[in-house]
Amino acid sequence: MARVVVVGGGYAGLASSVRLAKLGHDVTLLERSPTLGGALGRVEADGFAWDAGPTWTTLPAVVRDLFRKSGRPVERELDLVPLDVVREHRFADGTRVTVPATRAAQVAAFDELGPGLGRRWVDHVASYTDTWETLRREYLEVPWEAAAPSRPLAALLGSRETLHRRLRKVFRDERLALVAGHPAVAEGHDLRNVPAWAGVTAYVEQRFGAWTVEGGMARLADALADRLGTRGVTVRTGTTARDLVVREGRVVAVDLGGDQVDADVVVVAVDPRLLPTLARHVERTMPAIPPVVAHLGLEGEVPHLPHEVVLHGDPLLVVRTGGRAPDGASAWTVHGRGRLAEDMLRALARQGLDVRAGMVTRVDRSPRDLVDAWNGSPLGVLWQGRATVRQRLGPTTPVAGVFAAGAHATPGAGLPYVGLSAALVAQAVGPA
Template identity: 30%
Template structure:
């Protein structure tokens, strides 16, 4: 049996470990935190429970596909609820009007109300998004581009001029050329944030995202994304994967490549670093009663491996965990975009909040200023575009009877120096950094004013915040990135790092740092791409 170690217990790590175990590998999965899920965290206090990561259940067929590869199905493992409305929008320049609800399948009627005559343009826009999505699934998502000839198929060649145009045009320009109403432009442009980008940096190819929510609809797994993590964990363990939590990987073991392999990897070595072959990893185990060289409560453990899957932040792996001279130089990252970070706010609120639905988006009028501050690391404006989730609208078990739970996401610059968040409950008071708490306070005040909940702050009984520093510390995120490197043109599709290390035999990568990219479905797809690469056992 091939001895395989997976570093990271997020969606990509779990998915890859499960598929490789089904392929007959002897798999050990190592996760540094005490719970699995990676960026999909969870927290609870005083009867309130929160997802602290992904919250939009999109591309359900991709998630179901992974479950079927594991001998099950999403229907068997999850209790999925379709949301209606899919989300509610609040526009800064229209606060005197009722908020706008976006209902899947009824977007044309909505656009016709917002700007009479625009429904036809939306129909064409969504039809185009559906076509590009199907083309992407067929030819671009489930591949590592290891064989360029695969892209020379008739259907790809036929669409090449169209795809080139979509890749060379920003979402902002693409949308603006078709829609006049600022509200419509924001509804169609905001999905860029889910890609770790902005409407003016994300390629227009990603207009397919609007097809996913406006046509296919938004679902929610009861129990939140924590329930998805738990379901995947159960299947992964059943497949024979040994799961170790509280295991902080401290280094990879790599032997210099033999002459036969060095000749094959000479180009890769010249581009980046010495060639080699992975032989295992070392990790620091933590736990009561453990005594090792690191002192009481810690021990260094070495695990031999024929294959290592790095399902965690690529920058951390290549610049910190690889031994010299195999590390990638920091200079390789100087011109990459880490994507935005964020300030997260979990609130337990007494009483009902009928002003909000499950998903809510608050859009400021000046997006150029909004996204410009995020891109250049400036302090956010007092009021900024934010996302608010009220899962208690669909899942009453996430809050005590009669109360609500809120999760607020404030996209922010990827500046870990902003610090970490804090906790405030009846039992614990540990404030976070001043900058993080200031952003959280401003978001709560903005939500109270925009949604007309004047007593919101007084009704909060539980509060926890997270800042860019938490992403850096908890998941080793490069520059505190919230999602992973953004999907700009230079970091999309073939321009994104591949899943096979070009210089180290037996080392592969999975997750949001590599192809196909950001998001839970993309991480599950990457597990299949990695599995296929491991089957080939050769660098691309």
């Protein structure tokens, strides 16, 4: 039985802790904040509640595997609910497309934008079939060695083609390029710096659909926090890890600044740049900056929208409608990126969604607020070209006994990939 210390109580830390505890290890979880969950938490005010970060996910099998490998099946804890629509996109020319979660429905939806666009869209999505299979087999489901990837994976990750170039080559219609590039843009990336293979997100969304948790995604964190107790994990909130203690090249403890927690294994589920021992190994990376966020409590009649609507332009606005509200009210969250020279609600009104008269409460959070609250960016590492994938740590690190999980680690940001990062760490550490 190894003494395992997990640094960070967000989704990656929770998932790593319960997996490793189920494998028989003695696990201690350290979290700087007074509560667990990180970006997978909730914001509450005046009877309204909003998911603080993600409101839905793809790859539901990742969540199912996590619960199955740590104890009880997810169906006994949570209701995973499929969404019929991935998101709706509205363009500057007044047109719009609602993107369903199935191939046939996507053909019909894009054909409404213009004849033949449905076929062009699904052909683009299908072009990522081999990409997905290579990533799944060689990168997502097994720990990888950056210094010695398989030949197919090396060819894929080494490609110089950017997502910007591919989309401009494939789509003559700018609207389709905006739809395909949106997931990366929404996370703060410049498509000229994003590898073309990262566009596999469109394939994942079509093949596996979009899913949410009944009652809000924060319930996923609640269920995992409860499982910590079931698995006997020691939880220390309000505890900041200052650095790692390394002797003869191997980790032996986590430094708390005047105190330390002995460890045979440490899982770093926060931005590794926060720990000086690891910071030098990721000095070439930069964090992806979160958006400006406004959580809105609305009364009266509001427009009926899908769970997520993207308003393309500058600024780029994303409206999420799935918050909890008192009877007769609605809870929205608005994300903003780009030239936010005016209040986001005014910018939203210019796009035809004026809810200012019905607003009864509002919680604003700047990118700095989010980074401070979560001890780092929940969007992980900024894409700065094809080399970025090798600059992320995880599941192993250059320090013996230290592993990395979370948005800043392999395989990257987003709930599915953060969940996979915890699974990779569990594989790399192995059973007690």
